[in-house]
Amino acid sequence: MAGTRVSTHEVFQNVMEIAQRRGFFWPAARDLYSEAPAGFWIYGPLGIKIKNKIVEAWRNWILKPEGAYEIETPSLLPLTIFRASGHLEHFFDKLVECNQCHTRWRADELLEDKLNLRGLEAVSEQELKRLLIEHEVRCPRCGAFNWSDVKRFNLMFLTAAGAETEEPNMGLRPETTQGSAVEFRRCYMVMRGKLPFLIAQLGHVFRNEISPRRGLIRMREFQQLEVHVFFDPEDMSPYNKKLEPYLDYKLRFLKLDDANTGKIREIPAREALESGYTINELITYWLVLYQRFFNEILGFPLNRLRYRELGPDERAHYASAHWDLEVYSEEIGWVELVNNAYRTDYDLKGHSRESGVDLAVQTDGKKVLPHLYEPSIGLDRTIFFELLLSYRKDERVWMQLPRNVAPFDAAVFPLLSKEELINKAKEVERILSRDFDVFYDDKGSIGRRYRRMDEIGTPACITIDYQTLEDETVTLRDRDSMLQVRVEIEKLPKILSEFLSGAKLEGLGEPINQ
């Protein structure tokens, strides 16, 4: 995504406007029902295409080469699973706010610290408030003794399975991980697995956000591309070899020590590993893999990417080490795209404890409770940033999307809406649509049709003119330069395929003077 880039505060809004007007995505159900709550979005015809292309890239560049098995688990799971995973404890906070400095605290934790006891999760809100006052607990930050009422925050969606069930017994998953953890044992068995063993999931997840905002950045239902790497922490041998070619590859880190300055350090994988910062070969390898995937395959510029190290306070309850792969835009700053968490044996241990089933597996003649490393891509944010970073505005409005993720590969136009040109154009469209996503249009002027394709990032436009009828050649137009070459229809599928793989237009045919 090199090239000129407009950088104004309007870009975010313009992209949202194009997304809704042209059919990438828009707020779900709002057209008919204005009361539809925020945080739910629908992907339209163009949005689905770009989404599917990103997912395909993930399958082709991550899952297949790494040998990950993709599975699909339910969105709705019994609450016991979330007791084992720690989500019940962490998603139902009872918060109290200091009326003086407006800092919020978990009421049960304040009391547990003060009174040095445990197990206050089940105590009612009113009782917690009463205890705070009775024991004169003060605000740890400002020392004030002026509390708001204790409020309960439910960050998980609950429901009751069973027609006559009244108490919630199921919850919508806030991550796909628990499905993989719960099904790990059988997957391992049916695939005759060895460690490391990789499971992948593409799935919807649900979080009852307090304040969903900024389009696809904060949603209540969203989609994750998760890889769950189960491994033996004692045995890094498979990853020694895999990492070797990338030992000099520079990872971009914002370390905890640099949080205040924002200084990004480019650290070769070798150094990150040997200093102990990235813990082991496996994690180091995956950090390299995902930085390369976002840069080289999805087209995010390196200088807009960084791994931000999360401190102990920020980390999820299950993680012992945690980097967010973040992307930068002038409009909204750094935003997390991929959550890279080293979950240790936290999840399998939790499920072993809760279910009573031993989840340790045999590998190389010994019994191991595997550790879990999990890179989890926020798919919706990734789609949104593809558009945001591709947006260009000069004499035209256009999207410099990577050619491999644009919704349409090519458009086919008759130069004029004359029957003989239309017939020929439809013939070319038929030929190409076997292998490509093709858009056909014959309405309005040719210039207007080019501009419409520019706006949704279609990399190539193919035009049938009167010369086509004489010599079976068409013009091929490059979205980025607006230059054209003339190519034979017979060779078009091959040439278009090369073009979409990144070939320069100039080498593909006879240039046209303009």
Next chain:
RNA sequence: GCGGCCGUAGUCCAGUCUGGAUAGGAUGGGGGCCUCCCGAGCCCCAGACCCGGGUUCAAAUCCCGGCGGCCGCACCA
């Protein structure tokens, strides 16, 4: 969730303060004419006052509530 500002065709905007007759424009959309390569021109058509309640002879306009949007704070596993 709190505070400030805001909500009119698909999109952008006028009208709201100061209530009044058929809610106006641009752009976009559909159809047609014209046109040999970059949002050209002409004709025709469709399309809106966020939802609910109140005040009033009369509400897009004033009041209340809800929902949503932007900004800030908080939250963000």
